[in-house]
Amino acid sequence: MEKKELKTPLLDELEKGPWPSFVREIKKSAEKNPMARDTLGQLERSYEDRISHWKHGGLVGVMGYGGGVIGRYSDLPEEFPEVAAFHTYRVNQPSGWFYTSEALRTICDIWEKHGSGLTNMHGSTGDIILLGSKTEALEPCFADLTEAGWDLGGSGSDVRTPSCCVGPARCEWACYDTLEACYDITQSYQDELHRPMFPYKYKFKFAGCPNDCVAAIARSDMSIIGTWKDAIQIDQEKVREYASDGVDIEAEVVDLCPTGCIAWDGQKITIDNSECVKCMHCINVMPKALAPGKERGATILIGAKAPIVGGALLSSVFVPFIEMKPPFEEIKELAEAIWDVWGEYGKNRERVGEFIQRVGLGNFLEEIGLEPVPEMIAHPRTNPYIFFDEELEEDEDEE
Amino acid sequence: MSDVTVEQVADAMYELVKATHGKKNLKAMDLTKAMIEKFGDAVDKKMCKLAIRQLIDGGRCIYSYFGGSYITLPSKEGEQG
Ligand code: HEM
Ligand code: HEM
Ligand code: SF4
Ligand code: SF4
Numbered sequence: 338m339e340k341k342e343l344k345t346p347l348l349d350e351l352e353k354g355p356w357p358s359f360v361r362e363i364k365k366s367a368e369k370n371p372m373a374r375d376t377l378g379q380l381e382r383s384y385e386d387r388i389s390h391w392k393h394g395g396l397v398g399v400m401g402y403g404g405g406v407i408g409r410y411s412d413l414p415e416e417f418p419e420v421a422a423f424h425t426y427r428v429n430q431p432s433g434w435f436y437t438s439e440a441l442r443t444i445c446d447i448w449e450k451h452g453s454g455l456t457n458m459h460g461s462t463g464d465i466i467l468l469g470s471k472t473e474a475l476e477p478c479f480a481d482l483t484e485a486g487w488d489l490g491g492s493g494s495d496v497r498t499p500s501c502c503v504g505p506a507r508c509e510w511a512c513y514d515t516l517e518a519c520y521d522i523t524q525s526y527q528d529e530l531h532r533p534m535f536p537y538k539y540k541f542k543f544a545g546c547p548n549d550c551v552a553a554i555a556r557s558d559m560s561i562i563g564t565w566k567d568a569i570q571i572d573q574e575k576v577r578e579y580a581s582d583g584v585d586i587e588a589e590v591v592d593l594c595p596t597g598c599i600a601w602d603g604q605k606i607t608i609d610n611s612e613c614v615k616c617m618h619c620i621n622v623m624p625k626a627l628a629p630g631k632e633r634g635a636t637i638l639i640g641a642k643a644p645i646v647g648g649a650l651l652s653s654v655f656v657p658f659i660e661m662k663p664p665f666e667e668i669k670e671l672a673e674a675i676w677d678v679w680g681e682y683g684k685n686r687e688r689v690g691e692f693i694q695r696v697g698l699g700n701f702l703e704e705i706g707l708e709p710v711p712e713m714i715a716h717p718r719t720n721p722y723i724f725f726d727e728e729l730e731e732d733e734d735e736e
Numbered sequence: 737m738s739d740v741t742v743e744q745v746a747d748a749m750y751e752l753v754k755a756t757h758g759k760k761n762l763k764a765m766d767l768t769k770a771m772i773e774k775f776g777d778a779v780d781k782k783m784c785k786l787a788i789r790q791l792i793d794g795g796r797c798i799y800s801y802f803g804g805s806y807i808t809l810p811s812k813e814g815e816q817g
Contacts (some may be wrong), residue, residue, distance in 0.1 A: 401792055403799030431737050474807055493805035496762070531803030532789065534764040692811075 343367070347375055347384040360512050363455060372469050375419035379411055395598030397424050397472060399479040403533040406475060411667075411692070422472045423453070427464035427490035428482065429523065432516035433503040434459060443485050449477035453696045462540075463500030463551075464490040495533040496526045501543035501551040510620070510642035512563030512633035513661030519543045521665055526672075535676065536683035536692075546619045546629060553638075557687045559672060560638040564615050565630035573605045575626035634660045637671060640690030650690040657712040661710025675704040738813055740778040744785035745771050753809060761806040764788055 351360045353560035363380075366373035376735050383390050390412050396410040407425040428444070444465065448454055452471030459465040470478060479489070490498030502508070504515030514670045519601075522541050523530070542553035543562040580586050586601045597611035599619060608619075610630075637659065638652035659667045670736035675689060678701065683692045693701045702709055749767045756762060764769075768784040768808045788807065791797040 398799060398801075400795070403792070403805050408801070495801070495802050495805065528785070532764070532792065533799060534785070534786075534788075536765070537804060621786070681769075686764065 341632055343378055345381040348377060348381050348542070351598065358478075359604065362535075363472065366454045370449070370454045371419045372423070372456055373470075375411075375417040376423070376453060376455065376469065377418055378414060381405050387436050391423070395421075396728065397475065398640050399475055399489070402531045404492040404495045404531060406470075407492055409469075418454075420469065423468070424470045424472065424475065425591060426452075426467040426470060426478070426482075427460065427462060427492055427498065428467060429488045429490040429498050430459055430463055430465050432501055432523075433506055433518045434463075435503075435506065444482075446482045447478065451481065452533045461556075462490065462498055464498050489531070491530045493533045494537050495531070496535075497538050498530070498539045499523050499541040499543065500551055504543070504545040508545060510548065510563075510617070510629060512565055513545065513635055515543040515545045516661065518561065518661060518665055518668075521663055524665075525669065529676075534699070535680055537688055539676070539689065539703040540637060540670075541672075546623070549616050553641075555641055555649070555651060556643050557641055557652060558639065559668075560641060561617060561661075562638065563629075563633065564636050564658065566635045566658060567630035567632040568610045569608050569613065569620065569630055570628040571606065571608070572626050572647045576606055576623060577604065579623050579626055584623065590622050593618055593622075594599075626634070634658050639675070640693050641687070642688040642690050650688075650694075654671070654712045655707060657710060669684075671705070671707075673710060678704040678710065737758060740775050740783075742783055742786045743792060745775065745779055746790040746796075748750060748774060749784075749787055749807075753791075753797055753807060757809050759775055761800070761802060763804065763806055767807060 345360070348360045352358045360377075363373055363377055366643070367377055379390050392412050398404075398406045398468055405427050407427070409423045409425060411417050411420045431440075445456070445466075447453075448467050451470060451474045452467055455468040456467035457468060471607055480612065481487075483657050485523075499519050501515035501519035503541060504513075505511040506516060514515075519541075522543075528533075532600075538557070540557040541559050541561070542551045543556035543561045544551050544553045547562055547564060549560075553562055576586070580603075584590075586606065590606070591597075591599045591601050595616055595618070596612045598609040601608045615629075620629065635658070636654055637656040638703045639655045640650055641652035656667065656671065662712060679689045679692050683689070684695070687695070696704075698713070739817065748771060752767065752770055753762060764784075771779050771784050771787070774782075782809055788797075790809070794800065795810065797807050798810045800806050
């Protein structure tokens with residue numbers, strides 16, 4: 338086919354400078370893939386017109402699955418016919434994003450055969466994102482992915498592809514095996530992942546420690562964040578080494594502990610562990626001297642959402658401490674109890690955090706069968722909606 | 737009360753999806769609630785899940801996305817129900 342030269346002066350600006358450029362990469366793909374070429378053309382038009390030319394929605398998917406494919410169309414199909422349909426696959430990533438180079442080659446080969454060849458490693462959901470499939474390519478591409486051992490992830494009102502930090506695979510702070518937990522939950526909830534049955538999305542994210550490298554607390558309906566019960570492990574010799582190497586322990590550690598529970602006498606530090614809120618600050622400053630305790634597990638927090646329209650919510654503590662051992666019964670029991678209540682009474686497009694705000698934490702806890710505990714209180718005196726049974730009884734007695 | 741089979745629930749769901757087609761989109765939970773209303777204690781959420789699975793896997797219905805996920809009749813690509 339005769340191709341006229343593609344001029345992209347606005348996009349070309351994004352190739353200037355020493356850093357990687359998505360424009361440069363798409364141009365490479367455009368040399369051999371007409372879909373990538375029309376992507377550039379349409380993007381340049383969007384920059385000129387200052388408006389997106391992508392349209393959402395419609396009915397696309399693969400047989401039997403309610404999620405994993407997101408419908409996208411061009412609103413300039415005559416001008417850019419190769420991207421008239423430009424659907425996105427979410428492909429379930431491996432726990433912690435560990436691949437062999439062979440696995441990556443396989444997925445790229447499949448994608449060059451069926452789609453635009455453009456990928457996003459990784460989407461904010463954690464999935465491998467394959468950008469730009471024509472409608473007729475959906476099933477054959479899915480068949481090849483399945484054949485090679487890949488599966489689609491979540492989209493729509495389902496369990497979204499669970500994700501986790503690298504955890505014990507690379508990180509000494511991991512308080513539990515995030516990779517194993519993420520894999521177990523993914524496998525256990527295949528139905529909920531592929532067959533949307535909720536009012537809206539439900540995200541699990543697994544962080545090995547409160548540093549929360551997967552941003553679970555900001556984004557997931559159910560955040561499982563590693564923590565410990567006993568004392569922070571201290572190597573005093575190493576603390577002194579940090580001090581003699583120029584770390585100002587008083588200013589950089591003691592004064593910045595949010596609960597003021599560390600003391601330093603110039604020779605050794607002492608920590609009042611009953612006051613420690615596991616913020617990780619002291620450990621992050623002196624990783625060779627300090628480490629999380631030995632009695633490790635996780636905290637389950639519920640109800641975050643990153644906003645598109647309304648306000649952001651962070652997830653809040655529901656279960657202060659659980660041991661993290663397969664088959665992770667406590668997580669599953671809690672998740673299923675939540676799905677039962679929210680599934681039945683949640684409004685369309687209402688995340689579980691918003692649902693809890695609407696019905697009240699007290700009512701919600703009663704429905705899912707959890708006892709209120711002090712750890713659920715985020716700040717003193719900002720908690721007008723938990724009522725302990727004793728208080729209620731006292732009130733009743735007075736009448 | 738007489739026993740209700742998953743097939744019967746699936747059929748009743750299918751009729752409901754057909755009857756509301758083009759007027760109202762139904763989610764999995766809407767179908768489930770409607771069936772529990774219709775059949776009473778003879779059905780539960782689990783059974784409804786199985787019935788939906790039958791509808792989808794058999795191709796009588798598909799999942800559609802209009803801001804949320806709905807169960808609809810198979811229709812033309814790109815149609816905004
Ligand atoms: C020197 C004089 C005063 C001092 C030192 C004082 C101090 C305080 C403090 C510490 C609080 C709690 C704030 C918080 O915990 O967030 C408070 C709240 C409050 N004060 Fe005062 N106060 C003074 C005068 C007054 C006066 C004259 C009034 C009313 C005529 C008043 C009415 C209130 C009310 C209604 C609150 C509650 C606000 C809320 O709950 O949001 N205060 N005050
Ligand atoms: C009809 C009259 C009043 C009403 C309806 C009223 C209402 C309230 C309410 C709703 C609160 C917040 C309670 C909470 O957050 O748990 C409050 C707190 C407070 N009120 Fe009043 N109030 C009235 C009169 C007064 C007067 C006359 C004073 C002082 C001269 C006063 C001083 C305070 C203070 C200091 C607090 C804060 C208590 C705390 O932080 O623990 N109030 N009031
Ligand atoms: S969240 Fe904690 S355990 Fe996981 S990678 Fe980050 S620092 Fe390590
Ligand atoms: S983890 Fe945070 S709260 Fe705990 S002792 Fe260290 S700095 Fe203080």
